[in-house]
Structures are given as structure tokens and as C-alpha cells.
Amino acid sequence: MQAALAGFALGFSLILAIGAQNAFVLRQGLRREHVWAVVLVCALSDAVLVAAGVAGFGALAEAVPGLERVMRYGGAAFLLVYGARAFVAAWRGGEVLEAGQGAGGRARALLTCLALTWLNPHVYLDTVVLLGSVSAQYDNRLGFGAGAVGASFVFFLGLGFGARLLAPFFRRPLNWRVLDALVGAVMWAIAAGLLLG
Numbered sequence: 001m002q003a004a005l006a007g008f009a010l011g012f013s014l015i016l017a018i019g020a021q022n023a024f025v026l027r028q029g030l031r032r033e034h035v036w037a038v039v040l041v042c043a044l045s046d047a048v049l050v051a052a053g054v055a056g057f058g059a060l061a062e063a064v065p066g067l068e069r070v071m072r073y074g075g076a077a078f079l080l081v082y083g084a085r086a087f088v089a090a091w092r093g094g095e096v097l098e099a100g101q102g103a104g105g106r107a108r109a110l111l112t113c114l115a116l117t118w119l120n121p122h123v124y125l126d127t128v129v130l131l132g133s134v135s136a137q138y139d140n141r142l143g144f145g146a147g148a149v150g151a152s153f154v155f156f157l158g159l160g161f162g163a164r165l166l167a168p169f170f171r172r173p174l175n176w177r178v179l180d181a182l183v184g185a186v187m188w189a190i191a192a193g194l195l196l197g
Helices: 002-015 020-031 035-063 065-092 106-118 121-135 141-166 173-196
Strands: none
Touching: 002 035, 002 121, 002 141, 020 035, 020 106, 020 141, 020 173, 035 106, 035 121, 035 141, 065 173, 121 141, 121 173
16 A cells, blocks of 8 residues: 555656646646546556556666657657647637537547657656656555556546636636647747756
8 A cells, every 4th residue: 555655646746747748638628628538548648658667668768878868859849849839829819718619529639649648758757767666666566556547547537627617717818828828838848858958
């Protein structure tokens, strides 16, 4: 139980950081658009990555120095493009939240979600390398991994469905523009951190 609680606490603290994936889940929750599917894709993806880390993939990432560099620059490029798209949306404006309406199909939402998850090097560093290496300190590595996976499910469910509480705030187009600008700024800040780190 101690290992599971430690895994939950560390997993939850790592996932709390605002990033492209979290911003996307929040946006889908605000729109009430494919929330279950998006939440499940995020949580299940984290489960796979945590399992890989706990099973020893973290050692592979540390043993192959070039792998981290490729993940870093590829992820930075992706985040720069995603951030630019958010800035363009903020510039154009005109979006407003209407309950039950959305702007994209399920396939598009899931592909975006998969890209934001699997092309983000921070996901690998947090789940595979960091959680994988910390789990080695526990005799019950499976319990530690289960706790970290549980944290992902709790977080994404809370973010996706808790976003509905903010729906009245996002009925104003100006607030969407502010959200898009903040998302763009966060994405570019993360990309800068990857390039300069």
C-alpha cells in the first residue's frame, strides 16, 4: 500500500503541470466534446507509459543518450506548431461555448489527443524515465505503477468533467481568446525549455 500511495502522489504531482495535453483535455471538457474518449485515451496512454517505465524502459532511455535528444527536439518542434495554432485562434477569435456543440469530429479529437500525448517528450521523461527509476526503489514496483496509473485516471477524469463548471465563463468569446493565448504561451514556454535545457 505504501508503494501505491507513493506512486499515486508522484504521478499526480507530475501530471498537474499545465501542458499541451492538459490544455486540450480542458478545452474538450469545456466544449463537452468527446470527453470520455479523450479522457480514456490520455489515461490509457499514461498507463502504457508508466508500465513501460516500471518494466525497465527508463534504463533504455538513459542508456541511449541520442534518444533523449531526438525526443527533445522533435517535441519542441511539435509544441511550437501547436502553440502557433493557439495564437492564430486567439487572434481570429469569434469562438463561444455552447452546450452540446463542438468544432470537430471524434476521430480528429482522438488523433490530436494521441499526438499531444505521444509526441511530447515530457511525457516520456516523466512517466517512463522518472517514474520508472523511482519505482526501482520499491520492492512492490507493481503497486507503485498502479498508484501512478490511478493518479492519471483521477486527474484526467477530474479535468475533463470538472471543466463543465467553467462553462458559463467561456460563453464569452473574449475568454476563449484569452485561453487560446495562454495555451500558446505555455506551449512556447515548454518548447523553449526543451530547446534551452
